[in-house]
Amino acid sequence: MASVEVRQLYKRYGRIQALQGLDFSVKDGEFFCLLGAPGAGKTTTFRIIAGLEKPDRGEIRIGGELMNAIPPQQRDVAMVFEDVALYPHMSGFDNIAHPLRLRRFPEAEIRQRVSEVAELLRISHLLHRLPHTYSGGERRRVAIARAMIRRPRVLLLDQAFTDLDAKIRQEMAAELKRLQRETGQTMIYATHDFEEAVAMADRILVIRDGRGIQVDEPHALYNRPATTFVASFLGSPGMNLLRCQAIPGPEGTCFSRSEFMLSFPLRLQEEREVILGIRPEHLQIHLNQFPGALEAEVEIIQPLGLERIVDLRIGPLVLKAIVSADLPLRLGQKVWLSWPFEHLFVFDAETEERIYPE
């Protein structure tokens, strides 16, 4: 197991700048996640770390050693691809044994290691069959077994669970997390699904357009997003974000839009355009009017077990709230919203960076 350092990575494909100065490090034994929309540069980064592509500029270090000049066969990096890439003409056993056979391990040891890994991933019963007979989840486990068998310094998983059923994805995510804990394997997982990332990772790097935006533990990313992008990317539904004018006053600051005006007891230096943020679970719905409340109309109700996701319309704006299913709501109903100060975020409208809380 080893640490991974990615320094100032640049990569261009034709006219597209895929990576623009990407920079991050992964600790030894850590479960690290690259989180970003499709096309953000996750796969490119992985391919460079594995050695399948060369960066235009920048360095990769694994365990402190510079890897740039070392061919992929010798980097001791394993990767599970998005489309799994099992050898279709070999049985599950042979697939998993392949890396060891290449290194001429004695057959007895190969057999033992394969059965250990198969036990860990609960696939011992299907090793004799060919990949095309496996279900989606089984294929992925075999791919993970193949990657883990030689105990690589780094294990890269590129969106390893796309295209599995929602329930199976969640199970596999939990299993993978447990596996990583037990083996202490350094893992880097790339995904566009923040729920997966948050469920598994020790730390997450949010990537956008080939640049790192914020790297932090999952709860910090969720509770203290550095930019509006991070705030809306994590969360389903994402954070409500509204543009308004911030006007500082003697007792606090007034935030105004054509539809409403809100005051909060926080100090800003000068008048500027800002983006207010509040997460749907913190927006409160009241059935009766009271001073300072925002009037809104219930536009869409989506039931979700004991909760509901409600779309609320204020003129051209739509705010989303998550409330208990006990609250009696009907379509078209007028309700009043309060925006609790303790869950308020303020971002600068131009830089999109968080101003408050600091």
Add this chain to the structure above:
Amino acid sequence: MSNRIWVSWLTRWGIVLIVSLITLAPVIWVLSLSFKPPQEWLAYPPTLIPRQPTFENYLVLFWPGNPVGVVSEMVRTAEPVTRAFLNSLLIVPISTALSITIGFLAAYGISRFGAGGNFLPFSVLTTRMFPPIAFAVPLLVYYRSLGLIDTHLGLILMYTTFTLAFSLWMIKGFIDGVPRHIEEAAILDGASRWRVMFTITLPLIRGGLAAAALFVFIMNWTEFLFALVFTSRFAVTLPVQVSRYAGAVGRYYGPQAALGIVASIPVLVAGYLIQRYLVRAFTFGLVK
């Protein structure tokens, strides 16, 4: 409802049967003719099954002067086809194997590394862009100075070169169909490119290679023009021999029919041996 299905089934098989009969009719006729004694060659009304079947037509091909029967009287002066048969059996498989091997190596380079850029892969096609006769004249000059006329090596080189376009492009198509990720997974496992090529890519395109090999084999086996121009005695191949035979013993339909059958046998055998690879290629299904 099931009536409709029954009717469409009947129509389908009916068409298959009719088309097969039409296509195979000449072959069946030749087969029957090859076992007929001379008196039945032109008999009217024509029969499918010979009344007095004989192997003499076949025997006479390899041993014209044989003392056995009537036919040998007629064709005593002809050349035995043994030499041409053996030449073909030597030259064609070797050049097919060479063509496929070189084609595979080149196709891999082009598919995975973009070898030759935009120009080289297409330039290989020039060998098929002109009528073969256009190449024959300049090649004749080359061959004469190299001493390759009427040699096995000469024909092998020529056949390999001119079928390379097919091999390369057909195989490239199959290699393109192997997902890159599978090879990259092997690389990360620690395999060198050569290993990947032979233990991963090759097994996955076995069917494609078999199809290409069969195609090239047939092309080489039936190739006439270059064989005619560049051989005279030693390296004569079967197609040339057939044409000579026809010239020499024109009216002797029986032996000619037998020769036709004999010339087809190796191709049929090759096709039979390869067919299970052809089927496998389509059912393997690269796993998604």
Add this chain to the structure above:
Amino acid sequence: MAREGQILIRLENITKEFNGTIAVRDLNLEIWEGEFLCFLGPSGCGKTTTLRMIAGLERPTRGEIYLRDQRITDWPPQRRNIGFMFQNYALFNHMSVYENLAFGLWVRRVPREEIERRVRSVAQALELEPVLHLRASRLDLSTMQRVALARILVIEPQVLLLDEPLNNFRPGLRELMRAELKRWQYQFGRTMVYVTHDQEEALTLGDRIVVMNAGHIEQVGTPDEVYQRPATLFVASFIGRPSMNLLPVEYRISEGRAFLVSPDFEIPVDERREIIEKSRSLPNLILGVRPEQLRIHDPQESSPPDLIRIPAQVDLVRPQGRKLILDVKTRSGALLQMVVPSIRRFVAGEQLEIAFYPHQILLFDPQTGKGLC
């Protein structure tokens, strides 16, 4: 929305076989006019096959399909006037958005002025006017989805069939598109039949949900019904994230009172005696309680007498954004999952008391899998 009783489509004893495998078995279902119906189930349960049979892309091996009392089982797809939205949208990449939308009408020989009118009206409704002239290959995913939907709406079909259209979207975007789909459904009032394997999606979108498993229907009901009164073990564990906690319990009568007994707790169930005693698997039963119904109880606080409390230890903490999933282990070693708001941090090994109310539990027969209620 759904006008109960107005049946639009009826599936009668539908069976579909592929090469000896039975994909759908004896399926009977009524689809109401104007409703948003969701087929929900794991991969391979037959939901997509059923959808395709409704569309006419597959023909049932046995059984009949009726559209407003007209037998359409043999009708080819074009004749059925049903819109089908494929999983990968299947847009004509080389054509512009306008041409994509117009294509279906053009094929049906609708006059040009009418095509123009309908395309523009749908484009306006789905906010596609800015992209009408763009080539379909240049669009981003959510716009493509709108174009795919618009393409079907333009034909003014009686029913829209959607095959997992949001599958590859990331969660934030998915939620947005779901809300959009719901909004369009209110707006256009069309009957929509939607296939998904994501139970959250089915709960939020469906007026009714058809839960399928291995080719047959497990339950048909509103989101509330399948959530609160699941008919079978399968439905109970498929709906809800994380899955419902299922524990084996024993039914015992002691001193004239009925109890459900497990190594960790004892629950009085006198009110349910009658129903429970109908089960043939007694004394064994399966108890189900949802992770979101379990709460953490402060041992210092007093509690209502019927609250069931169980000491447990935190095994694994799994953050989920605004919530946390806690895997906890009881004294007897049973693993339970619970969902708590992520207000504070939890540590593996921490001791807790978890609590739930008896009226929240569900009971199932271990042999038939059916719910007892």
